[in-house]
Amino acid sequence: MPELPEVETVRRGLERWVIGKKLKNIQALHPRVERPDSWAPITSLEGAKVTGISRRGKFLWFELDRPQVLMAHLGMSGQFLVQPIGKVDERHVRARFTLAGGLQKNRELRFIDQRTFGWLAVDNLTDGIPSMAAHIAPDLFDPNFDQASIVANLRNRKSKIKSAILDQQILSGIGNIYADESLWAAKIHPERICGDLSAKKINLLIDSAREIMARALESGGTSFDDLYINVNGESGYFEVQLEVYGCEGEPCSRCGRLIKRISFANRSSHFCPYCQK
Ligand SMILES: [Zn+2]
Incomplete structure (x- = not known):
């Protein structure tokens, strides 16, 4: 299952391969590939030019030369691949975008998702954040991440520390793997109550999570799941x-x-x- 370093690796891959391209001939190939509350069908974005690729937690979005964005979530097994047009489809291709313009010609972007928990959607931005990601707190790498206030917030909670750091409304992007690894690094039992931990200990936990995820990011993301492949088709194996x-x-x-x-x-x-x- 992709965690934040994997999603960031995918974001960087998309940035490299898709920015500056126009989305042509968009096809949704599975009934569940579009989130039900999508503002419009993804095919309505035909002709839009990709101007940026952003991320908050595990939500990705394609910024376009129009007010809407193309949202994407990889779910459990989602991948993006850039392939030559006409190359035999991988199994489980759920959407296809022909790419026009730029140096590499005759390429298409494929969204592949075996388990269909991933999705695409059209969304609008409010203060630079799509409404579908508005409930997601900044992640540890976000310039808006305010560690002091998050530590204070955690110290006021009666929940178990592991549940709290997995709660995307408190801080985002820490999944099960990095939660366990950072709790070990900070020597905190996963079932400790947040409010019983010192500010120093919680800071150590957050710093550990950031450091471990940064290491994973350097190596292209950690994954146990051989379904996970980054945007170039390289395995992001840990x-x-x-x-x-x-x-x-x-x-x-x-x-x-x-x-x-x-x-x-x-x-x-x-x-x-x-x-x-
Ligand atoms: Zn030990």
Whole structure:
């Protein structure tokens, strides 16, 4: 499942391959590829020129030479590929945009999504943010990210720290993998209550998450899912050393005790019972 570093890798790939192109001959190829509350069919964007690719959390949008934007969410397995027109389709191509203009000719952008949790939509901007992403808080790499106020917000909460850092309305972009990894780095048990943690500890947690995700970003994103491929068709397979996620029963690299896994809201938490009390 793509997390923030993967989505940012896709954003950079799209920036490189799609900015300056006109979207021609748009095809929606699956009934669920368009979000039901899309302002208009995605085919209504035919003829629009892409002027920028933005992201907030895991929401991506194509800025256009018109007031609307093309929104995209990769869901569990979404990918974008730029391919020569006429090249045999991958399985699960859900939408297609012929690209016109620019140096590379005869290319098309394909949105591929096996599990169909990803989607595309037409949306409008308010203060530079699409309405569909308006509820998403800035992420750790956003210039608008205000760490002091987020730490204060977390310290007022009675929820478990892991649930809170996964809540996209508090801060966005931390998914299950990076939540487990940053909690291990900051030596915090995933079920600790936010309000019981010091500001120093929460700052350490956020700094750890940022540092781990920055490392993943350098290596092109971390992913366990072989469905995940970045925009050029290269696998974004992980190169970041994971300390706890998926490491149940293996020794903790800090203390040597075995990593434990507990179930957590339909998912799992991985942690070291000794280092994370
Ligand atoms: Zn340990």
